[in-house]
Amino acid sequence: MSRLFSSFKNDNISRLPNEILYNLLDQLDDKDQQYLSLTCRWLYRLIRMNRFGAVSPAWEDAEISGSEGLPASSYRDGVFINGILYIPILAKESPYCWSLEFVRSPLVLIRNPIKFEHDTKDHYEPCKFAATAAIGNVIYIFGGQNLCTERLTNTLYELNVNTFELRQIQKSHMIPKPRMLHTLNSIDHYRLALFGGKLEMNGHFYNAKELAVYDTRKNEWTRCDETKCTPFSRSNHSTMFTNGKLYVYGGQKTRSRSNRTHDDPDIWVYDVLRLEWQKFLNYENERFMSTIELPENWIPTSGASPSRRCGAAILPIRNHLAILGGNEICESKNENRSWEFIKILSPKKRTWAHIRIKGMPLIDCVAFMIDRKIGTKNIFVLGKNKNEEKLIMGWIKDTMNNN
Known part of the structure; x- marks a missing residue:
């Protein structure tokens, strides 16, 4: 060739x-x-x-007007719909939703007041650390920690971005337990997939590995984790849905009130058609692992795989899977400034590669592929520093634009 x-x-x-x-x-x-x-x-x-989807990527701070009031804790709540990023804030008083249109220049963050549907106002729960996903022009918001009581909730809302009306969806049979730091993804034009999160029982926190699918047409939840091999329990993990598969990476595992540890560095994949899990196994000692008979749904990978992380961004780049940012425990003694590298998996070849992003800050983040102009794409990153003192927004751009 x-x-x-x-x-x-x-x-x-x-x-x-x-x-x-x-x-x-x-x-x-x-x-x-x-x-x-x-x-x-x-x-x-x-x-x-x-x-890599880029020749020579570099970080560039985003110049966005009106972003001063955006709380750092909301960085995980962004939803991208038709060229607009929406970030709902379920505040104690007067909830609102930020919107950012990428087709406009200069970029301006607009604060849109949220209106209550008439049966919702009396039952409204202000919260943080919820999970969001979009189907059409509707944002679904599940769970979180109540800002008034500090208790966890399993309330499900839908927010129409055309009217910014918030409606509480009546609780149904088999609804998942109250939780926070979980994920929610749309898997088709009427279903959502919820995974993991931090739960509470008798004053103690623990993590879940539950996978549940919500049918928006029937207002019905279905448990989908009754398989023989499932991911470890976790919270503050990263998920992405593409080509009929839900990808799960990283996170935290709570063992007691004060002891937290990072989860495994492997990529777990749930096929929504076959209803089964697979695992892209990350290991360093290939000679040792070659002598072990792996489970049939474990796929060994090679190359510069990522270390253990939580709060990372996961996104598709061409036919590859990319891991970016997050709070990382670097297990490689030879890798300097590891947070500047974006780790890229080729599921077809089962190989990892990495590329340095010049000037990339050390942040927990989410990321979106954005078409800013016809024929060009950049990665928009929304995140926070380790101490949650301020929100950080920026672009990963190709300094050798070859798009």
């Missing part, structure tokens, strides 16, 4: 559509792609775009 690129280079292979070129590159393993990238600047840029 490398000879193919070399022989066609002089015959204007560069005129072929990028997707065709990327498909050709996918026939090569990572080492061959790396060697090929050294042959000329054009192939260097093409291969790095194929593997």
Whole structure:
């Protein structure tokens, strides 16, 4: 295949559509792609775009007016709908929803007052550490910690972004227990998937590994974790849904009131059609692991896999899976400033790679792929520093724009 690129280079292979070129590159393993990238600047840029979605990414602070009042604890609550980022704030008094339109310039964060549906006002619970997901023009908000009582809740709201009206959905059978620091993802045009979170019993916190699916049409919850191999319990983890699969990474595991530990660094995958879990196993000693018979749903990976993290962003880049930021326990003695690296998994090749983001700050974050202009994409990052003192917003841009 490398000879193919070399022989066609002089015959204007560069005129072929990028997707065709990327498909050709996918026939090569990572080492061959790396060697090929050294042959000329054009192939260097093409291969790095194929593997990382960028040639030379760098951090750039976002210039956004009106962001001074945005609480740092809300960084996980952003929902991206039709070019607009929405961040609902269920405050004690006068709840509101921030909106940020990326098609406009300059960027301005607008504070939209939330109105109550007539049966909701008397039962409203202000809370933080809830989970959000969007279906169409509706944001679903589940759970969190009540700001008045500090108790956990399992209240489910829907917020219409056209009217900014908040409606409490009547509790149904099999509704998950009250929790916070969990995740919620839309898995099609009418269902949501909830995973994990921190729960409370008799004054003690513990974590869940529960997977539940909510049908918005029937107002019905279904437990989906009755399989023989499931992820460890966790909270403050990261999830992403793409191509019919829910990906789960990292998080925290609570063992007692004061003892928290990071969860495993592996990627867990739930196939919503097959109703089964798989695990992309992260291990360093390949020779030792090759002597062990792994469970059939464990997939070994190779390369520069991520360390244990919580509060990281997880997002798709081309046909790859990317891990960015978060609070990390770095297990590699040779990796300096590990938070500046974005770790990228190729599920097809089962290999990890990493690329440094110049100037990337050390933050817990979420991230969204944003089309700012026709033909260009950047990653918008919303996060907080370790001490939760301030909110941080910025872009990961390609300094060698080859989109």
